[in-house]
Amino acid sequence: MPLDRSIKKVLVIGSGPVVIGQAAEFDYAGSQACLSLREEGIEVVLLNSNPATIQTDHSVADRIYIEPISVDAVERIIIKEKVDSILPTMGGQTALNLALRLKREGVLDKYPVRIIGTPVETIDTAEDREKFHKLMLEINEPVAPSARLTTRNYESEISNLDIYPLIVRTSFSLGGSGGRILRTKEELTVLANEFFRVYPDEVLELEKSLEGIMELEYEVIRDNAGNCITICNMENLDPMGVHTGESIVVTPSQTISDQEYHNLRDSAIKVISALGIRGACNIQFALNQETGEYYIVEVNPRTSRSSALASKASGYPIARTSSKIAVGYNLTEIINPITKNTYAAFEPSLDYITVKIPRWPFDKFEVERKIGVQMKSIGEVMGIGRTFEEAFFKAISSLETKESKSLRLSVSDDQLKELIKTPSDLRIYAIIEALLRRWSTSNIRQLSRYAIYFIEKLKNVTDKLADLSTGILPENLRELKYTGIPDSLISTFTGIPETEIYKERERQNIFPVYKAIDTCSGEFFAETPYLYSTYDQESEFLETERKKETVIVLGSGPNRISQGLEFDYGSVKAVLKLKKKGFKTVMVNSNPETVSTDFDISDILYFEPLSLEHICNIIRRESPCRIIIQFSGQTGQNLAMQIREIFGDDIFLGTSPESIEAIEDRKKFAEALREFGIQQPEFVTVTNMQEAVQAIERTPLPVIVRSSFIIGGRAMDIINEKEEVYGRVTSLLQERPGFPVLLSRYVEDATEIDVDFVSDGKSHVISGISVHVEEAGTHSGDATMVLSPDLPDPQTGVKIRELVGTFVRKYNLKGFSNLQLALKGDELYVIELNSRSSRSLPFVSKATGVDWISVGIDAMVSGVLHAEEVHPKSYFVKIPAFPFNRFLDLDAILGPEMKSTGEGMTAGRTLEEALGKALRMMNVHIRNKGSVVISVSDKDKPGLLEIAEYISAMGHKLVATPGTRHFLKENGIDSDVIYKMEDVREPRIDQFISENRPDLIINTPNSRSGSIKDGYQIRKLAIRKNIPLITNLKLAEAFVQTLKAGEKSDYREIREYWEEP
């Protein structure tokens, strides 16, 4: 079936702010979908509230709505844009859920619009556990056997039951515990007897436990004619019990036989066909290799994180093909764009191995590191190699964490055993540590349930690492490289700097070759240079003659707190601009979720770790060339000096490494500010405990403590108590010996301002000035920001421009920079300068309607600065999304340590319209006659009055903790009382919340110090019960402001906001 000509205008729904479980992969899928539809002459309207995405750019979609992803917005868009179709399978669970709601709420029936791709009914069946199980039984495909026990039937049921080990769950949740594993009939009988004695009316749900057996996934595409292909399979190293997003995953599977592979493939095709999927989907299996039995765990009826991984692992553009199917094509009619010589109807063959490792935020959050069925990771990396060893250690060196660098764990044998047994981010390092301690592979297999194959493969590496000695360059360097051992690990195990190891490789001419990912193991000629390095014989896509100047753009690696999608936006836009300027563009990145690693963005794509080793290898191969590090976040900034040591200054486009260092080193920077006569919060730096003691005694509290080289506010805290200052300084000095620690005064009650600007070393242009709603002290990534026609005041504006001018000249800033300032009264304090693209730049670009990346590239590459500052015509808000519901042990308060995973953007004709939309997007709103729980610190009480008064006047119920209530009463505002959880009096807050479900909780911490736990229980409760929470009074004020304005908001194409109304 060819193109369905009745499809003329399609609404593609994005996935909104990056949250855990939904990240850059949907920007990748959505962008590919939009481009694929436009290729067919179809007009594409895009709805996505995430400004950091590449898809919200007019080069990707025709019409763009950066608005909340809601039924409301979609309905308006259907009316305004007259779209005839909606594609909801490219925006993760968010878009899928919205499609189901559109159906349920009758929107789809009300307008002449239809869902294309997989039908809504299919989505519903796949998502509804009960319906799905029923269908599986009908087609005779196995799901984990289950049973229900009641008082009446349980004795006879138990006698017939044989599904041990099993998980038992009660019909009501017992303190959130996930269920218990029982192994014998006796255990179950005892439990059931006791349970039904106490709760005769309740039910026990039993399900066969699949924990410990293998987990595998298949990525499947089915077309309109019913043709079904599997793109690739993925084997989880972590057995069942660990979410596949939390597992280390290898592609293609390595330890299952041909029979097993195809038993699962057959099942996948059968299930997907029975469901009636049209497009891409993902199916997960549990496989017991001892019995040969398998179970279907679940089906994702859409493109997913796994699709992105499968696409990057196989080279097959899943989202693209899937979109073509949605508009009528079949697999036999679509050309494989990688080879350009074969059809999309085939199954990729891989002649390499890929390994994906999740990136967890445990370097930022002090929380429980155990992992399980819930996702906690923020991003992921993929390593590609010709052997498992090579791929695995490339992934490790892409992670940029403390453990990935040191590899070793200093724990006792007993602790080590526990770490191997219990799934956590440390398990893989524990396995490596055990191998380094010469534990037997079979013992490690017993403890971890990892396939012995992988453990043996890791042993190939640890055996060689164990032979390295401090200070000695290994004689068998070549052998080490062929084994897949990164320079960084050789450096860690010998103590020799990585730059020296690189130079030694140069002396001995030990360099990798580059091979292409072509979907077909080399069987067909492929035109696309999607490359990875390996130590082998033949290199591909070697340029014989240079036609164009080459520019390498470094990507930003795995998504993590403080470094995510916003940098990928920059990378991609930069590459496209450079291409337009006539350069040969080279992209380097290790993050499989991204658009930048799509094969047709750059002229050459190197899917490699952003480590010194690989960057240097690529520079060498591409030489002569230049490199841009401004879109790689802190990763590039941290490597600049080392790259310079090897290749010199001239290779860099943009601000020089020397300037970067002068800015990044907090001590040098602070001293320079002093010299320039620029105001900054008072500070002192210390490099040892002796200095620290003196400094701490002298500095007035509160202070901000941080390490000199920071990664997105890492290791930073506002501290109120002397004792705690000691603790932090000590640990920072221990963690990074030799790096100075900086203590600076915290400027209280100041307004924080983010300035993005572009410069050419002499002159500059301001891209945008965003003002924070929360007072200075909240990390700029966690703050709600406003870019508006009225802010800042003109006088401050003049001062800001002066400051920027000074910095541009002093540091010869070229390209992109971001300046953070605190405004108190008339005084402007410099907090931080970053000489790279920033988190706010995409937001600023989308608010001003200027392609700032393009402007910056011109400035950096050609030394021309042609753009002019744009005065915003509307109000724009950037609001953060937090992962608190995934980390109940993380306090939901804001501070200088970044905690948000992503952000949403809204716009409005008034500030209130924009803010109101933004807050509603984060679920902050009050129903008619709703209730609000208030408990604020003494400091915030005066500011509370206006808020409380208004909320109360609106007819909402106020409920307050005794102190807050007392204060309100004194000021003539009535409220009901509730008691804190530790109180003996009733009603306690937990009772109240369970029984009354308030609309909002306003709770501000008693002290600005992150360590003070007062109110922690309330916040935790709010998160657990999914009640919107505001922890900052300024934000609460802003919220009330939007309530007062009370106007209904409209949804507009982003370009409308760039014009005067």
Add this chain to the structure above:
Amino acid sequence: MNRYLILEDGTVLKGVAFGYSGDSYGEIVFTTSMTGYLESITDPSYKNQILTFASPTVANYPLGMGLFESDSVQVSGVVARDAHAQLVIDQSWLYFNNLLEEQKVPGIDLVDTRLLVRKIREKGVMRAYISSSPEIPNEFPDPMDEDVVSKVSCKEPYEVKGEGKHKVLFIDVGAKKSLVKELSMLADLYVVPYNSDFEKIDFDYDSIFISNGPGDPSHDSLSAVTDFIRKRSEDTHIYGVCLGHQIISLALGGKTMKMKFGHRGSNHAVTDGKRIFITTHNHGYAVDRESLHDTGLKVTQWDINDGSVEMVRHEKRPIFSVQYHPEASPGPRDARWFFEDIRKDLEVH
């Protein structure tokens, strides 16, 4: 220990030896299958061929998890990128290494197999030596000149009691075990060698099946089979797979040709114009589409990429055959309907 792969174009690739310690010679081919290494090396269609695995890991799961497609290792040699890892694991497993040693098949590991695949793709299949010396021999005779089928066809006829009421004469030109098994699910089989005196077969059959096998279908050694099929095509149901398919085409007046580097892998899509099937291929020869004019055979399926003939069906008579492997092993099982078609066709009797 070093070992060398020497191609007829003068390429010498160095690798590490495993398996049997002696030298070997054959036609070098590659497979892009990612699973089923044991199934592949025991497939008689690979006779006189040195098999390169494009997938870097070979022997990554225990040998015992695979299936023997014949009683011995059929390939002349194995070329791999990363086969050595598994050789050190758990003593209880039957080593891949031991098997190759026992069967006198040398292996060569740590070879840039992708280079080799690309070379074969560019230059076509070549003749090659696996040798302990890098010296390039003077002669590279064609390994397919030999009567290769004689090496893999059964020596004596045997009966396989199957299911159903039908009786099939199964001509073994190098059959895979799983093909015999699949057919036995449909009928009683009388499996005969390729060089049988077909006129004197002491078995009352109602259909003929010709198996897969190695080599050139137009080789002289197969002319007796082809003649027999031609004769019986008037009055008998005839089915075939792989070499069998080519023999049927030849018997009815078609021609076959040697392909540049053939199809070997588990990911090829064939189509009938509407549906596609992902199938296992292992063929270095193909039926010439043009030559089928006036033979009564119609091309009903072809490879979606290069258009090569993958299935023929006679317009009037109960004769059909496929070029690929519906029995899979290794590979996908999308073409199982082929056996269903045979079952239905047998019912027509």
